[in-house]
Structures are given as C-alpha cells and as structure tokens.
Amino acid sequence: MGPVLITKVLEVDNHTVTTHFLLLGFPAQPALQLLLFSVFLATYLMTLLENLLIILAICSDGQLHKPMYFFLSHLSFLEMWYVTVISPKMLVDFLSYDKSISFNGCMTQFYFFVTFICTEYILLAVMAFNRYVAICNPLRYPVIMTNELCGLLARGCWFCGLITAMIKMVFIARLHYCGTPQINHYFCDISPLLNVSCEDFSQVELVDFFLALMVIAVPLCVVVASYATLLTTILKIPSAQGRQKAFSTCASHLAVVILFYSTTLFTYAHPKLMYAYNSNKVVSVLYTVIVPFLNPIIYCLRNCEVNAALKKTIFCKKSRLQGDETYNN
Secondary structure (H helix, E strand, O other): OHHHHHHHHHHHHHHHOOOEEEEOOOOOOHHHHHHHHHHHHHHHHHHHHHHHHHHHHHHHOHHHOOHHHHHHHHHHHHHHHHHHHHHHHHHHHHHOOOOEEEHHHHHHHHHHHHHHHHHHHHHHHHHHHHHHHHHHOOOOHHHHOOHHHHHHHHHHHHHHHHHHHHHHHHHHHOOOEOOOOEEOOOOOOHHHHHHOEOOOOHHHHHHHHHHHHHHHHHHHHHHHHHHHHHHHHHHOOOOHHHHHHHHHHHHHHHHHHHHHHHHHHHHHOOOHHHHHOOHHHHHHHHHHHHHHHHHHHHHHHHOHHHHHHHHHHHHHHHHHHHHHHHHHO
16 A cells, blocks of 8 residues: 555656646748748837837827827737737747746746736727717717726726736646646647646636636627617718718727737637647737737728827937937037
C-alpha cells in the first residue's frame, strides 16, 4: 500500500508543477514566418499610431469634447492595450524556436485579454445607448448625458471588465495541468486552456457561461434594442436629407459593432473543441488584430469632425516642429 500511496501523491503533485505552457501559434515554413512577422508588426504599429492620433485629436480639439468622442477616446485607449497584450508575444514567437510562456505570464495575458474584451463589449453598448439618446431624445440629450454620467458609465465599463476577468482567472488558475501543455493557439484564451486541463472543468464552464450572459448577451441586447429604436426613429424623419444625416452619425459605430460582435461571437459560440483546429486561429486574428486596426479607419472615414481634428493635430505638430527647427537654426 505504501508505494501505491506514494505514486498517487506524486501524480497529484505532477498536476501542480506546471510552470510553462507551449503556444503552438502558426506553424509554417521559416520564410512564411518572417512574412507573417512583417505583416503583423506593421499592423500592430499602425494600430497603435491610429488610436494614439485619435486620442490626441479628441483631447486637443474642444469641439470634440462631447460624450460621443469621450467614449471613442476610451475605445481607442482600450484597443491600444488590447492589441499590446497579444501582439508582442505573437511577434516574438514568429522569430523564436522557444514558443513557451510561463504559467504566470499566461495567466497575466489571459487576465488582461479578458479585461479588455469584456470592457469593449460593454463600452460598445454604452456608445449605442448614447447614440439612441442623441437621436431619439435630442432635446433632453444634454440633460441626460452629463459629464458625470459619462464618467460613471466609462468607469463602470472598466470595473465590470476587471471584475469579470478576475473571476475567470481565479477559476482557470486553479485547474490542474499535466507537464508542459501544448496550447493550440497564439495566446492564452479560455477554451484552449480548458482543452489542456487534466481535470473536470464543468464548474469553470458553468461560471464562464454565466459571465458570458452578463458581459456579452446583456450588452448585445442593449445594442440591438438601441439600434432597432434608432432605425424606427430615423425612418420616421420626413426628409431624405434628414434621414441620411441622422444615420451617418451612427454608421461608424454600427460598423464597428458588427465587426467586433460578429467575429467574437463566431469564435466563442463554438464549442471548445473547435480550438483543436488551426482554422479557428484565423478567426481569432480578425478580432485581435484586424478589427482594432480597422476601427480607427472606419471612424475617420465616416466622421468629418474626427477627420478634421486629426488633420489639424497632424498639421499643427508639423508646423510646430518646423518652427522649432527654424528657431534653432
């Protein structure tokens, strides 16, 4: 009985000594790896630059100190960190043979990724509500969407994201993993982590399902209800020009919502076994790399005020730099 008990204790201990995970990432030939590295690096840097310019434009232009652009600046700030949680590690793995990530590093990446993605779900719903009030109750809009309420809503988005991520991470970190598990993904997400767990994770799935209802389903209902009411109100506007003007004010946000919700829901509506296939990584690239890159472009193309503020910010900086050079000479 003694050796059997010792063996069982060692087996239990083996579950708790996982110090690293192995991210399989995108298996490809070295030449293709280098190409992917170049493409993703350029996309990452452009995403940071685009969102930084939007934040600077909104902060420096007094005409953009409105609730709509206040939330847009939060969205840009969020997406700068959102891509930074994933892209640097992915870029390093393209050039390195060692694709391992420490247990603590994986949990940290998972925590911040969940924080940002959950915050974005709720923030997009808040932005939809803001558009609803602006178009359906234009006279009461300044009274309803005060600076205090906007600040409270923004803080609420971040708080909900942080708390949701904390709860998920606590349950994920307590799971047992065998040896050095191979995660068939390019970052630490919940379904790939569940796939390499060595114990029953039905409780974790139940918690994840409940939190998904709160963080994904509820904001989605708010978005759908807001835009359903918006479209009904817009269609009642008598003039075609009035309808076009009203719709243009929410077209950018609607496009961003469709892009983000469609790609993430496609991924997280699938069972966890989908992460055993490489095709699901391609879908994940859409909402972790492509969507954050496209969002600033969509807002700039569809929004004249942001476009004008960006041009003013860029040209002012150029003029200031030229002035400093002339002064120094």
